[in-house]
Amino acid sequence: MKEKKYADIIIVGGGPAGLATAYCLQKLNIDCLVVEKNKVGNSWGNMPKYWRVVSPQWTNMLPGSGFPYSSPFSKPWVNSYREYLLQYSKINSIKVHEEINIYNVLQIDNCKKFKLTSDDLDFECKIIVSATGYYSNPYIPSLPRGDDDSIRSFHVSEYFSPERLKKLFPHCTKILIVGRRVSAGQLLTDLSKHDFSLSISARGSVSPRDGSFKGKIKDFIYFPYEELKVKLNPNIYADSFPHMDGGKTEELLKEKIVTVHSNIVGIRDRHVVFEDGASDKFDLIIYATGYKPSLAYLKDIVRFEDDGDMPIIKDMHCSDIENIFFIGLDQIYNFRSRYLRGIRKDAVVLANDINVALRKIK
Template sequence: MEHADVAVIGAGQSGLAAAHALSQQRLRPVVLEASGRAAGSWPKYYDSLTLFSPARYSSLPGMAFPGADPDRYPHRDEVVAYLSAYADRLDADIRTGRRVTAVRQAGAGFEVEIEGGGRLAARAVVAASGSFTRPHRPALPGLEGFTGTVLHAAQYRHPEPFAGQRIVVVGAGNSAVQIATELARFATVTLAGRNPVKFARQRILGRDLHFWLRRTGLDIAPLGRLVRTPPTQLVIDDGHYSAALAAGRPDRRPVFTGADGARLLWPDGSREKVDSVLLATGYRAHLPYLTGLEGALDDSGLPRHAEGIATRVPGLTFVGLEWQRSLSSNSLRGVGRDAARIARRLAARLAGW
């Protein structure tokens, strides 16, 4: 059986940042990616997706985001190209088309099983597979009996197929507002949610919000952890989205209270025929390959960890979890800091072998 210092599961932004950090610690990572390319979930996001952080704050360690204007907001395809180029420059063994099906303990280390029968022995494991393949679909009143179309934002690409429809977008975060506003140019759209939409100004005193997040420490540990449970997610806005909601395109309502066939029931007692409900309700960590590793996950399938270090499985770590250590833990701008910390911890652990 082949052996590696560390098996890194996933070659998106988290896995690539982990591979870079491990190499800096003179460890030999093998990166196992289920898809055919090292770009993570980015190629699957909707066509118009644009980062809310400028290029200067959207880099992984060791390679600046390219382009003449560091203050622009890169779009999806730029991020895909950046991650592909980053992977090409890494001094790491990245293997695409290698879906990990199970991780098992083997002595003081691990045995990683790969779809198709492959196996890899590793002294440590970094789970960096993200959450895009596990869209969160919350229980909403009557939605199971709704006879219209129900889809998640993970299935949304562009607005043209929805032209002329009556659509309800559920959510109150950046993606929900961005998608609902885009759809409202082609359809009649309501943005529905349990919480109000809260906007944060994209530029303050001439500086992008992320400048201030970094300057104040809110974007990094430990200060960021003090506000890890805000009442609602903030939507970063240059004025475009708040103006669209103020104009009623899309309009904003509390979430519906039930469904009757293709009709949704609203809190004011009205009923309305709706063609499609789009859930922009986020994602959850997707770690099915750890289910057989005793103590790795809790009863909900979420990782048991303290700032990315598994609490019950020595040698198992995580990179890219939401709020792993800070506000920016699962973002391009922040994942490198967490990866570096994990790499240092693993290097110290493996030095004793």
């Protein structure tokens, strides 16, 4: 018989969203436990070696961390942010069960509690917080004309560095990147420093941010402006998907060092067919096509929207099941909710909402 653990609140996910929520609950003297299927901050440790967090450090600090006076405007390396998460968990004595993969959730005790099932342990709680985010569920779109597997391909979540890529694919020279957002731009910058022939395929135009001095000043001003905008209207919703960085990426595209293709529609005989009818041969395809919410463990209990990806959520509350909450998903409180700068604020609001819900249960 499996061992059983109990806490008033179980938080599924040991990344920034889960840790920030746990910290805020602890400050309210609420018993909570974080369950993480890998190690704390694992997703950040698996990100590409030379990539940085996309927002300045002062916007990335989780509740209780204070202001980073030594380097408020720097954009930290992803691995250093992972180290920050490990220290945050340790310093704040957050209770975490690592390497526990929750694969199912059910209501028990006349719907007064939840049972969370894993291979090793079962957990019971009164309230669940889903903080599993996106990174463990990479998305590769299906192609209208099919893929005969004649070209090696993988998702950007499996990419680590140009050096490792060269070791894995020593004869690879011509690479197609599929996507047009931040990850696609970071890939272009990373790989352009090595002797690869690069192309990009996108659904829609490829438009990097302005990398000029004027553009950098605009970026510098944007984050304080955004803070003020959200303070005045906390539930504001807007487009939350940023363009790829300017600078080097912008230069590569302007000087046509990178070939831009229309949307990919099929792969046959080592050739990629594009929407505009063009075709070209490639050695490797890297999909920078984003992620879907990582919520498979909730499929048996929560009602999802028509696309099957997102639960029906209102202000971080599950709309049809009481005492299930979400954090770190797109637009669930405002347009920043999927990003670090939104998560750190949403966690405070969520902890207060959970406090109210817990009092009603008791």
